[in-house]
Amino acid sequence: MDFRRYPESNFCSTPIKIGSLFPIVVLLSLLSTLSESNQVGDGVTIIDATGKYVMPGGIDPHTHLAMEFMGTETIDDFFSGQAAALAGGTTMHIDFVIPVNGNLTAGFEAYVEKAKISAMDYGFHMAITKWDEAVSKDMEVMVKDKGINSFKFFMAYKGSLMINDDLLLEGFKKCKSLGALAMVHAENGDAVFEGQKRMIELGIMGPEGHALSRPPQLEGEATGRAIRLAGFVNTPLYVVHVMSIDAMEEVAKARKSGQKVIGEPVVSGLVLDDTVLWDSDFQTAAKFVMSPPIRAPGHGKALQAALSNGVLQLVGTDHCTFNSTQKSLGIDDFRKIPNGVNGLEERMHLVWDTMVVSGQISVTDFVRMTSTECARIFNIYPRKGAILVGSDADIIILNPNSSFEICSKSHHSRSDTNVYEGRKGKGKVEVTIAGGRVVWENDELKAVPGRGKYVKMRPFNYLFDGIEKADAEYLSSLRAPVIRRTMHVAA
Numbered sequence: 270m271d272f273r274r275y276p277e278s279n280f281c282s283t284p285i286k287i288g289s290l291f292p293i294v295v296l297l298s299l300l301s302t303l304s305e306s307n308q309v310g311d312g313v314t315i316i317d318a319t320g321k322y323v324m325p326g327g328i329d330p331h332t333h334l335a336m337e338f339m340g341t342e343t344i345d346d347f348f349s350g351q352a353a354a355l356a357g358g359t360t361m362h363i364d365f366v367i368p369v370n371g372n373l374t375a376g377f378e379a380y381v382e383k384a385k386i387s388a389m390d391y392g393f394h395m396a397i398t399k400w401d402e403a404v405s406k407d408m409e410v411m412v413k414d415k416g417i418n419s420f421k422f423f424m425a426y427k428g429s430l431m432i433n434d435d436l437l438l439e440g441f442k443k444c445k446s447l448g449a450l451a452m453v454h455a456e457n458g459d460a461v462f463e464g465q466k467r468m469i470e471l472g473i474m475g476p477e478g479h480a481l482s483r484p485p486q487l488e489g490e491a492t493g494r495a496i497r498l499a500g501f502v503n504t505p506l507y508v509v510h511v512m513s514i515d516a517m518e519e520v521a522k523a524r525k526s527g528q529k530v531i532g533e534p535v536v537s538g539l540v541l542d543d544t545v546l547w548d549s550d551f552q553t554a555a556k557f558v559m560s561p562p563i564r565a566p567g568h569g570k571a572l573q574a575a576l577s578n579g580v581l582q583l584v585g586t587d588h589c590t591f592n593s594t595q596k597s598l599g600i601d602d603f604r605k606i607p608n609g610v611n612g613l614e615e616r617m618h619l620v621w622d623t624m625v626v627s628g629q630i631s632v633t634d635f636v637r638m639t640s641t642e643c644a645r646i647f648n649i650y651p652r653k654g655a656i657l658v659g660s661d662a663d664i665i666i667l668n669p670n671s672s673f674e675i676c677s678k679s680h681h682s683r684s685d686t687n688v689y690e691g692r693k694g695k696g697k698v699e700v701t702i703a704g705g706r707v708v709w710e711n712d713e714l715k716a717v718p719g720r721g722k723y724v725k726m727r728p729f730n731y732l733f734d735g736i737e738k739a740d741a742e743y744l745s746s747l748r749a750p751v752i753r754r755t756m757h758v759a760a
């Protein structure tokens with residue numbers, strides 16, 4: 270695909286409301302991209318989208334499919350997770366490759382295997398869990414040969430994934446030199462460890478101990494620290510799952526000062542609150558355990574407001590599902606409850622219902638937050654995140670007058686629970702088209718394993734514009750080293 274055909278001025282995330290005169294034409298037999306031709310020939314399916322919104326398919330920037338974590342593996346693999354996504358109007362996701370014993374290449378190869386059953390397009394971020402020369406070299410290989418343009422650093426999970434500040438600085442420097450986006454899971458891992466000890470001493474062993482052991486101030490502290498260190502290195506930063514007002518305000522402050530920081534709330538943080546963690550039934554409470562935790566009432570509303578006024582930019586899910594049996598691993602100790610909630614199938618519906626129906630954001634904003642901005646940040650726009658000639662034909666049709674109801678009996682995830690159980694709302698994705706094929710229509714899913722393609726992502730996204738200039742300005746501002754005359758003092 271020739272990206273030169275798409276100057277930035279063509280940037281357009283406006284959804285099209287299509288009337289009966291302009292039915293959407295899907296060239297099933299011929300193409301996986303939109304055609305310039307208006308001719309309707311044989312083998313063409315015509316879908317009438319009268320009175321509905323035709324929009325780019327959703328892109329979820331944050332998922333964990335087939336991930337080994339906390340002594341078990343997520344119940345959704347690349348097929349079941351993607352099937353759920355397609356049924357909910359998401360046509361691409363970016364998953365996190367976890368290195369094998371710190372080895373990036375081994376991690377990448379393992380994920381290539383895991384993803385072979387993909388039913389829709391996907392990309393990879395890469396987690397960095399230790400630091401040495403080999404990791405530094407491998408980061409280069411990942412960016413130059415493997416199509417990865419973002420690396421995530423965990424400031425939490427002491428003893429397993431967590432890295433400390435000197436490694437964070439090394440990582441940020443390396444990211445900057447490669448034009449890769451640095452991402453952080455921002456919680457103070459040392460303080461979380463202390464908070465967990467405190468709960469155990471108090472005899473608080475249930476899921477509520479999870480929320481109590483890692484309060485918002487620990488997320489705010491780590492977010493602020495990561496932002497300041499990224500500012501010190503002068504490299505763009507992407508904060509994953511902004512769950513609290515504390516973290517969001519750090520993002521807001523940095524953006525106000527002109528720093529290139531992206532904040533990603535996830536749908537659970539936007540629409541749920543932590544009262545469920547005090548439920549007297551362990552299973553009911555444990556299914557909501559994720560990190561950072563779902564916060565007290567009030568945080569979600571504030572995050573919604575931050576999205577609508579541009580402080581936060583896009584919505585992910587952190588889809589990372591464990592069923593009731595897996596969650597039971599922590600029945601006596603909240604520290605052993607596998608962390609994670611669902612959301613791949615529900616994200617588009619919940620953002621629409623919570624934000625568009627309530628009038629907080631426009632339909633255009635919805636497209637930007639659920640698709641276009643993600644494509645721009647990860648440098649795959651306009652192949653993804655747009656309906657343009659030459660773009661992949663990932664398209665959804667959303668009926669604003671239809672309603673949805675979320676239920677673990679009918680959802681497409683393999684999990685036996687759903688953190689949004691029983692939620693009803695307005696606006697339903699009635700048709701999903703992935704790569705030019707209708708994969709979801711009339712509540713029927715036609716996901717085919719192996720159809721999904723790996724999408725390589727190029728480095729140096731738009732956030733890197735101006736970085737070099739800022740570096741030059743910094744150097745010229747130092748007025749140093751000062752040239753001093755050598756003084757010879759007589760003995």
Ligand SMILES: [Zn+2]
Nearest residue numbers: 331332333587
């Ligand atoms: Zn995550």
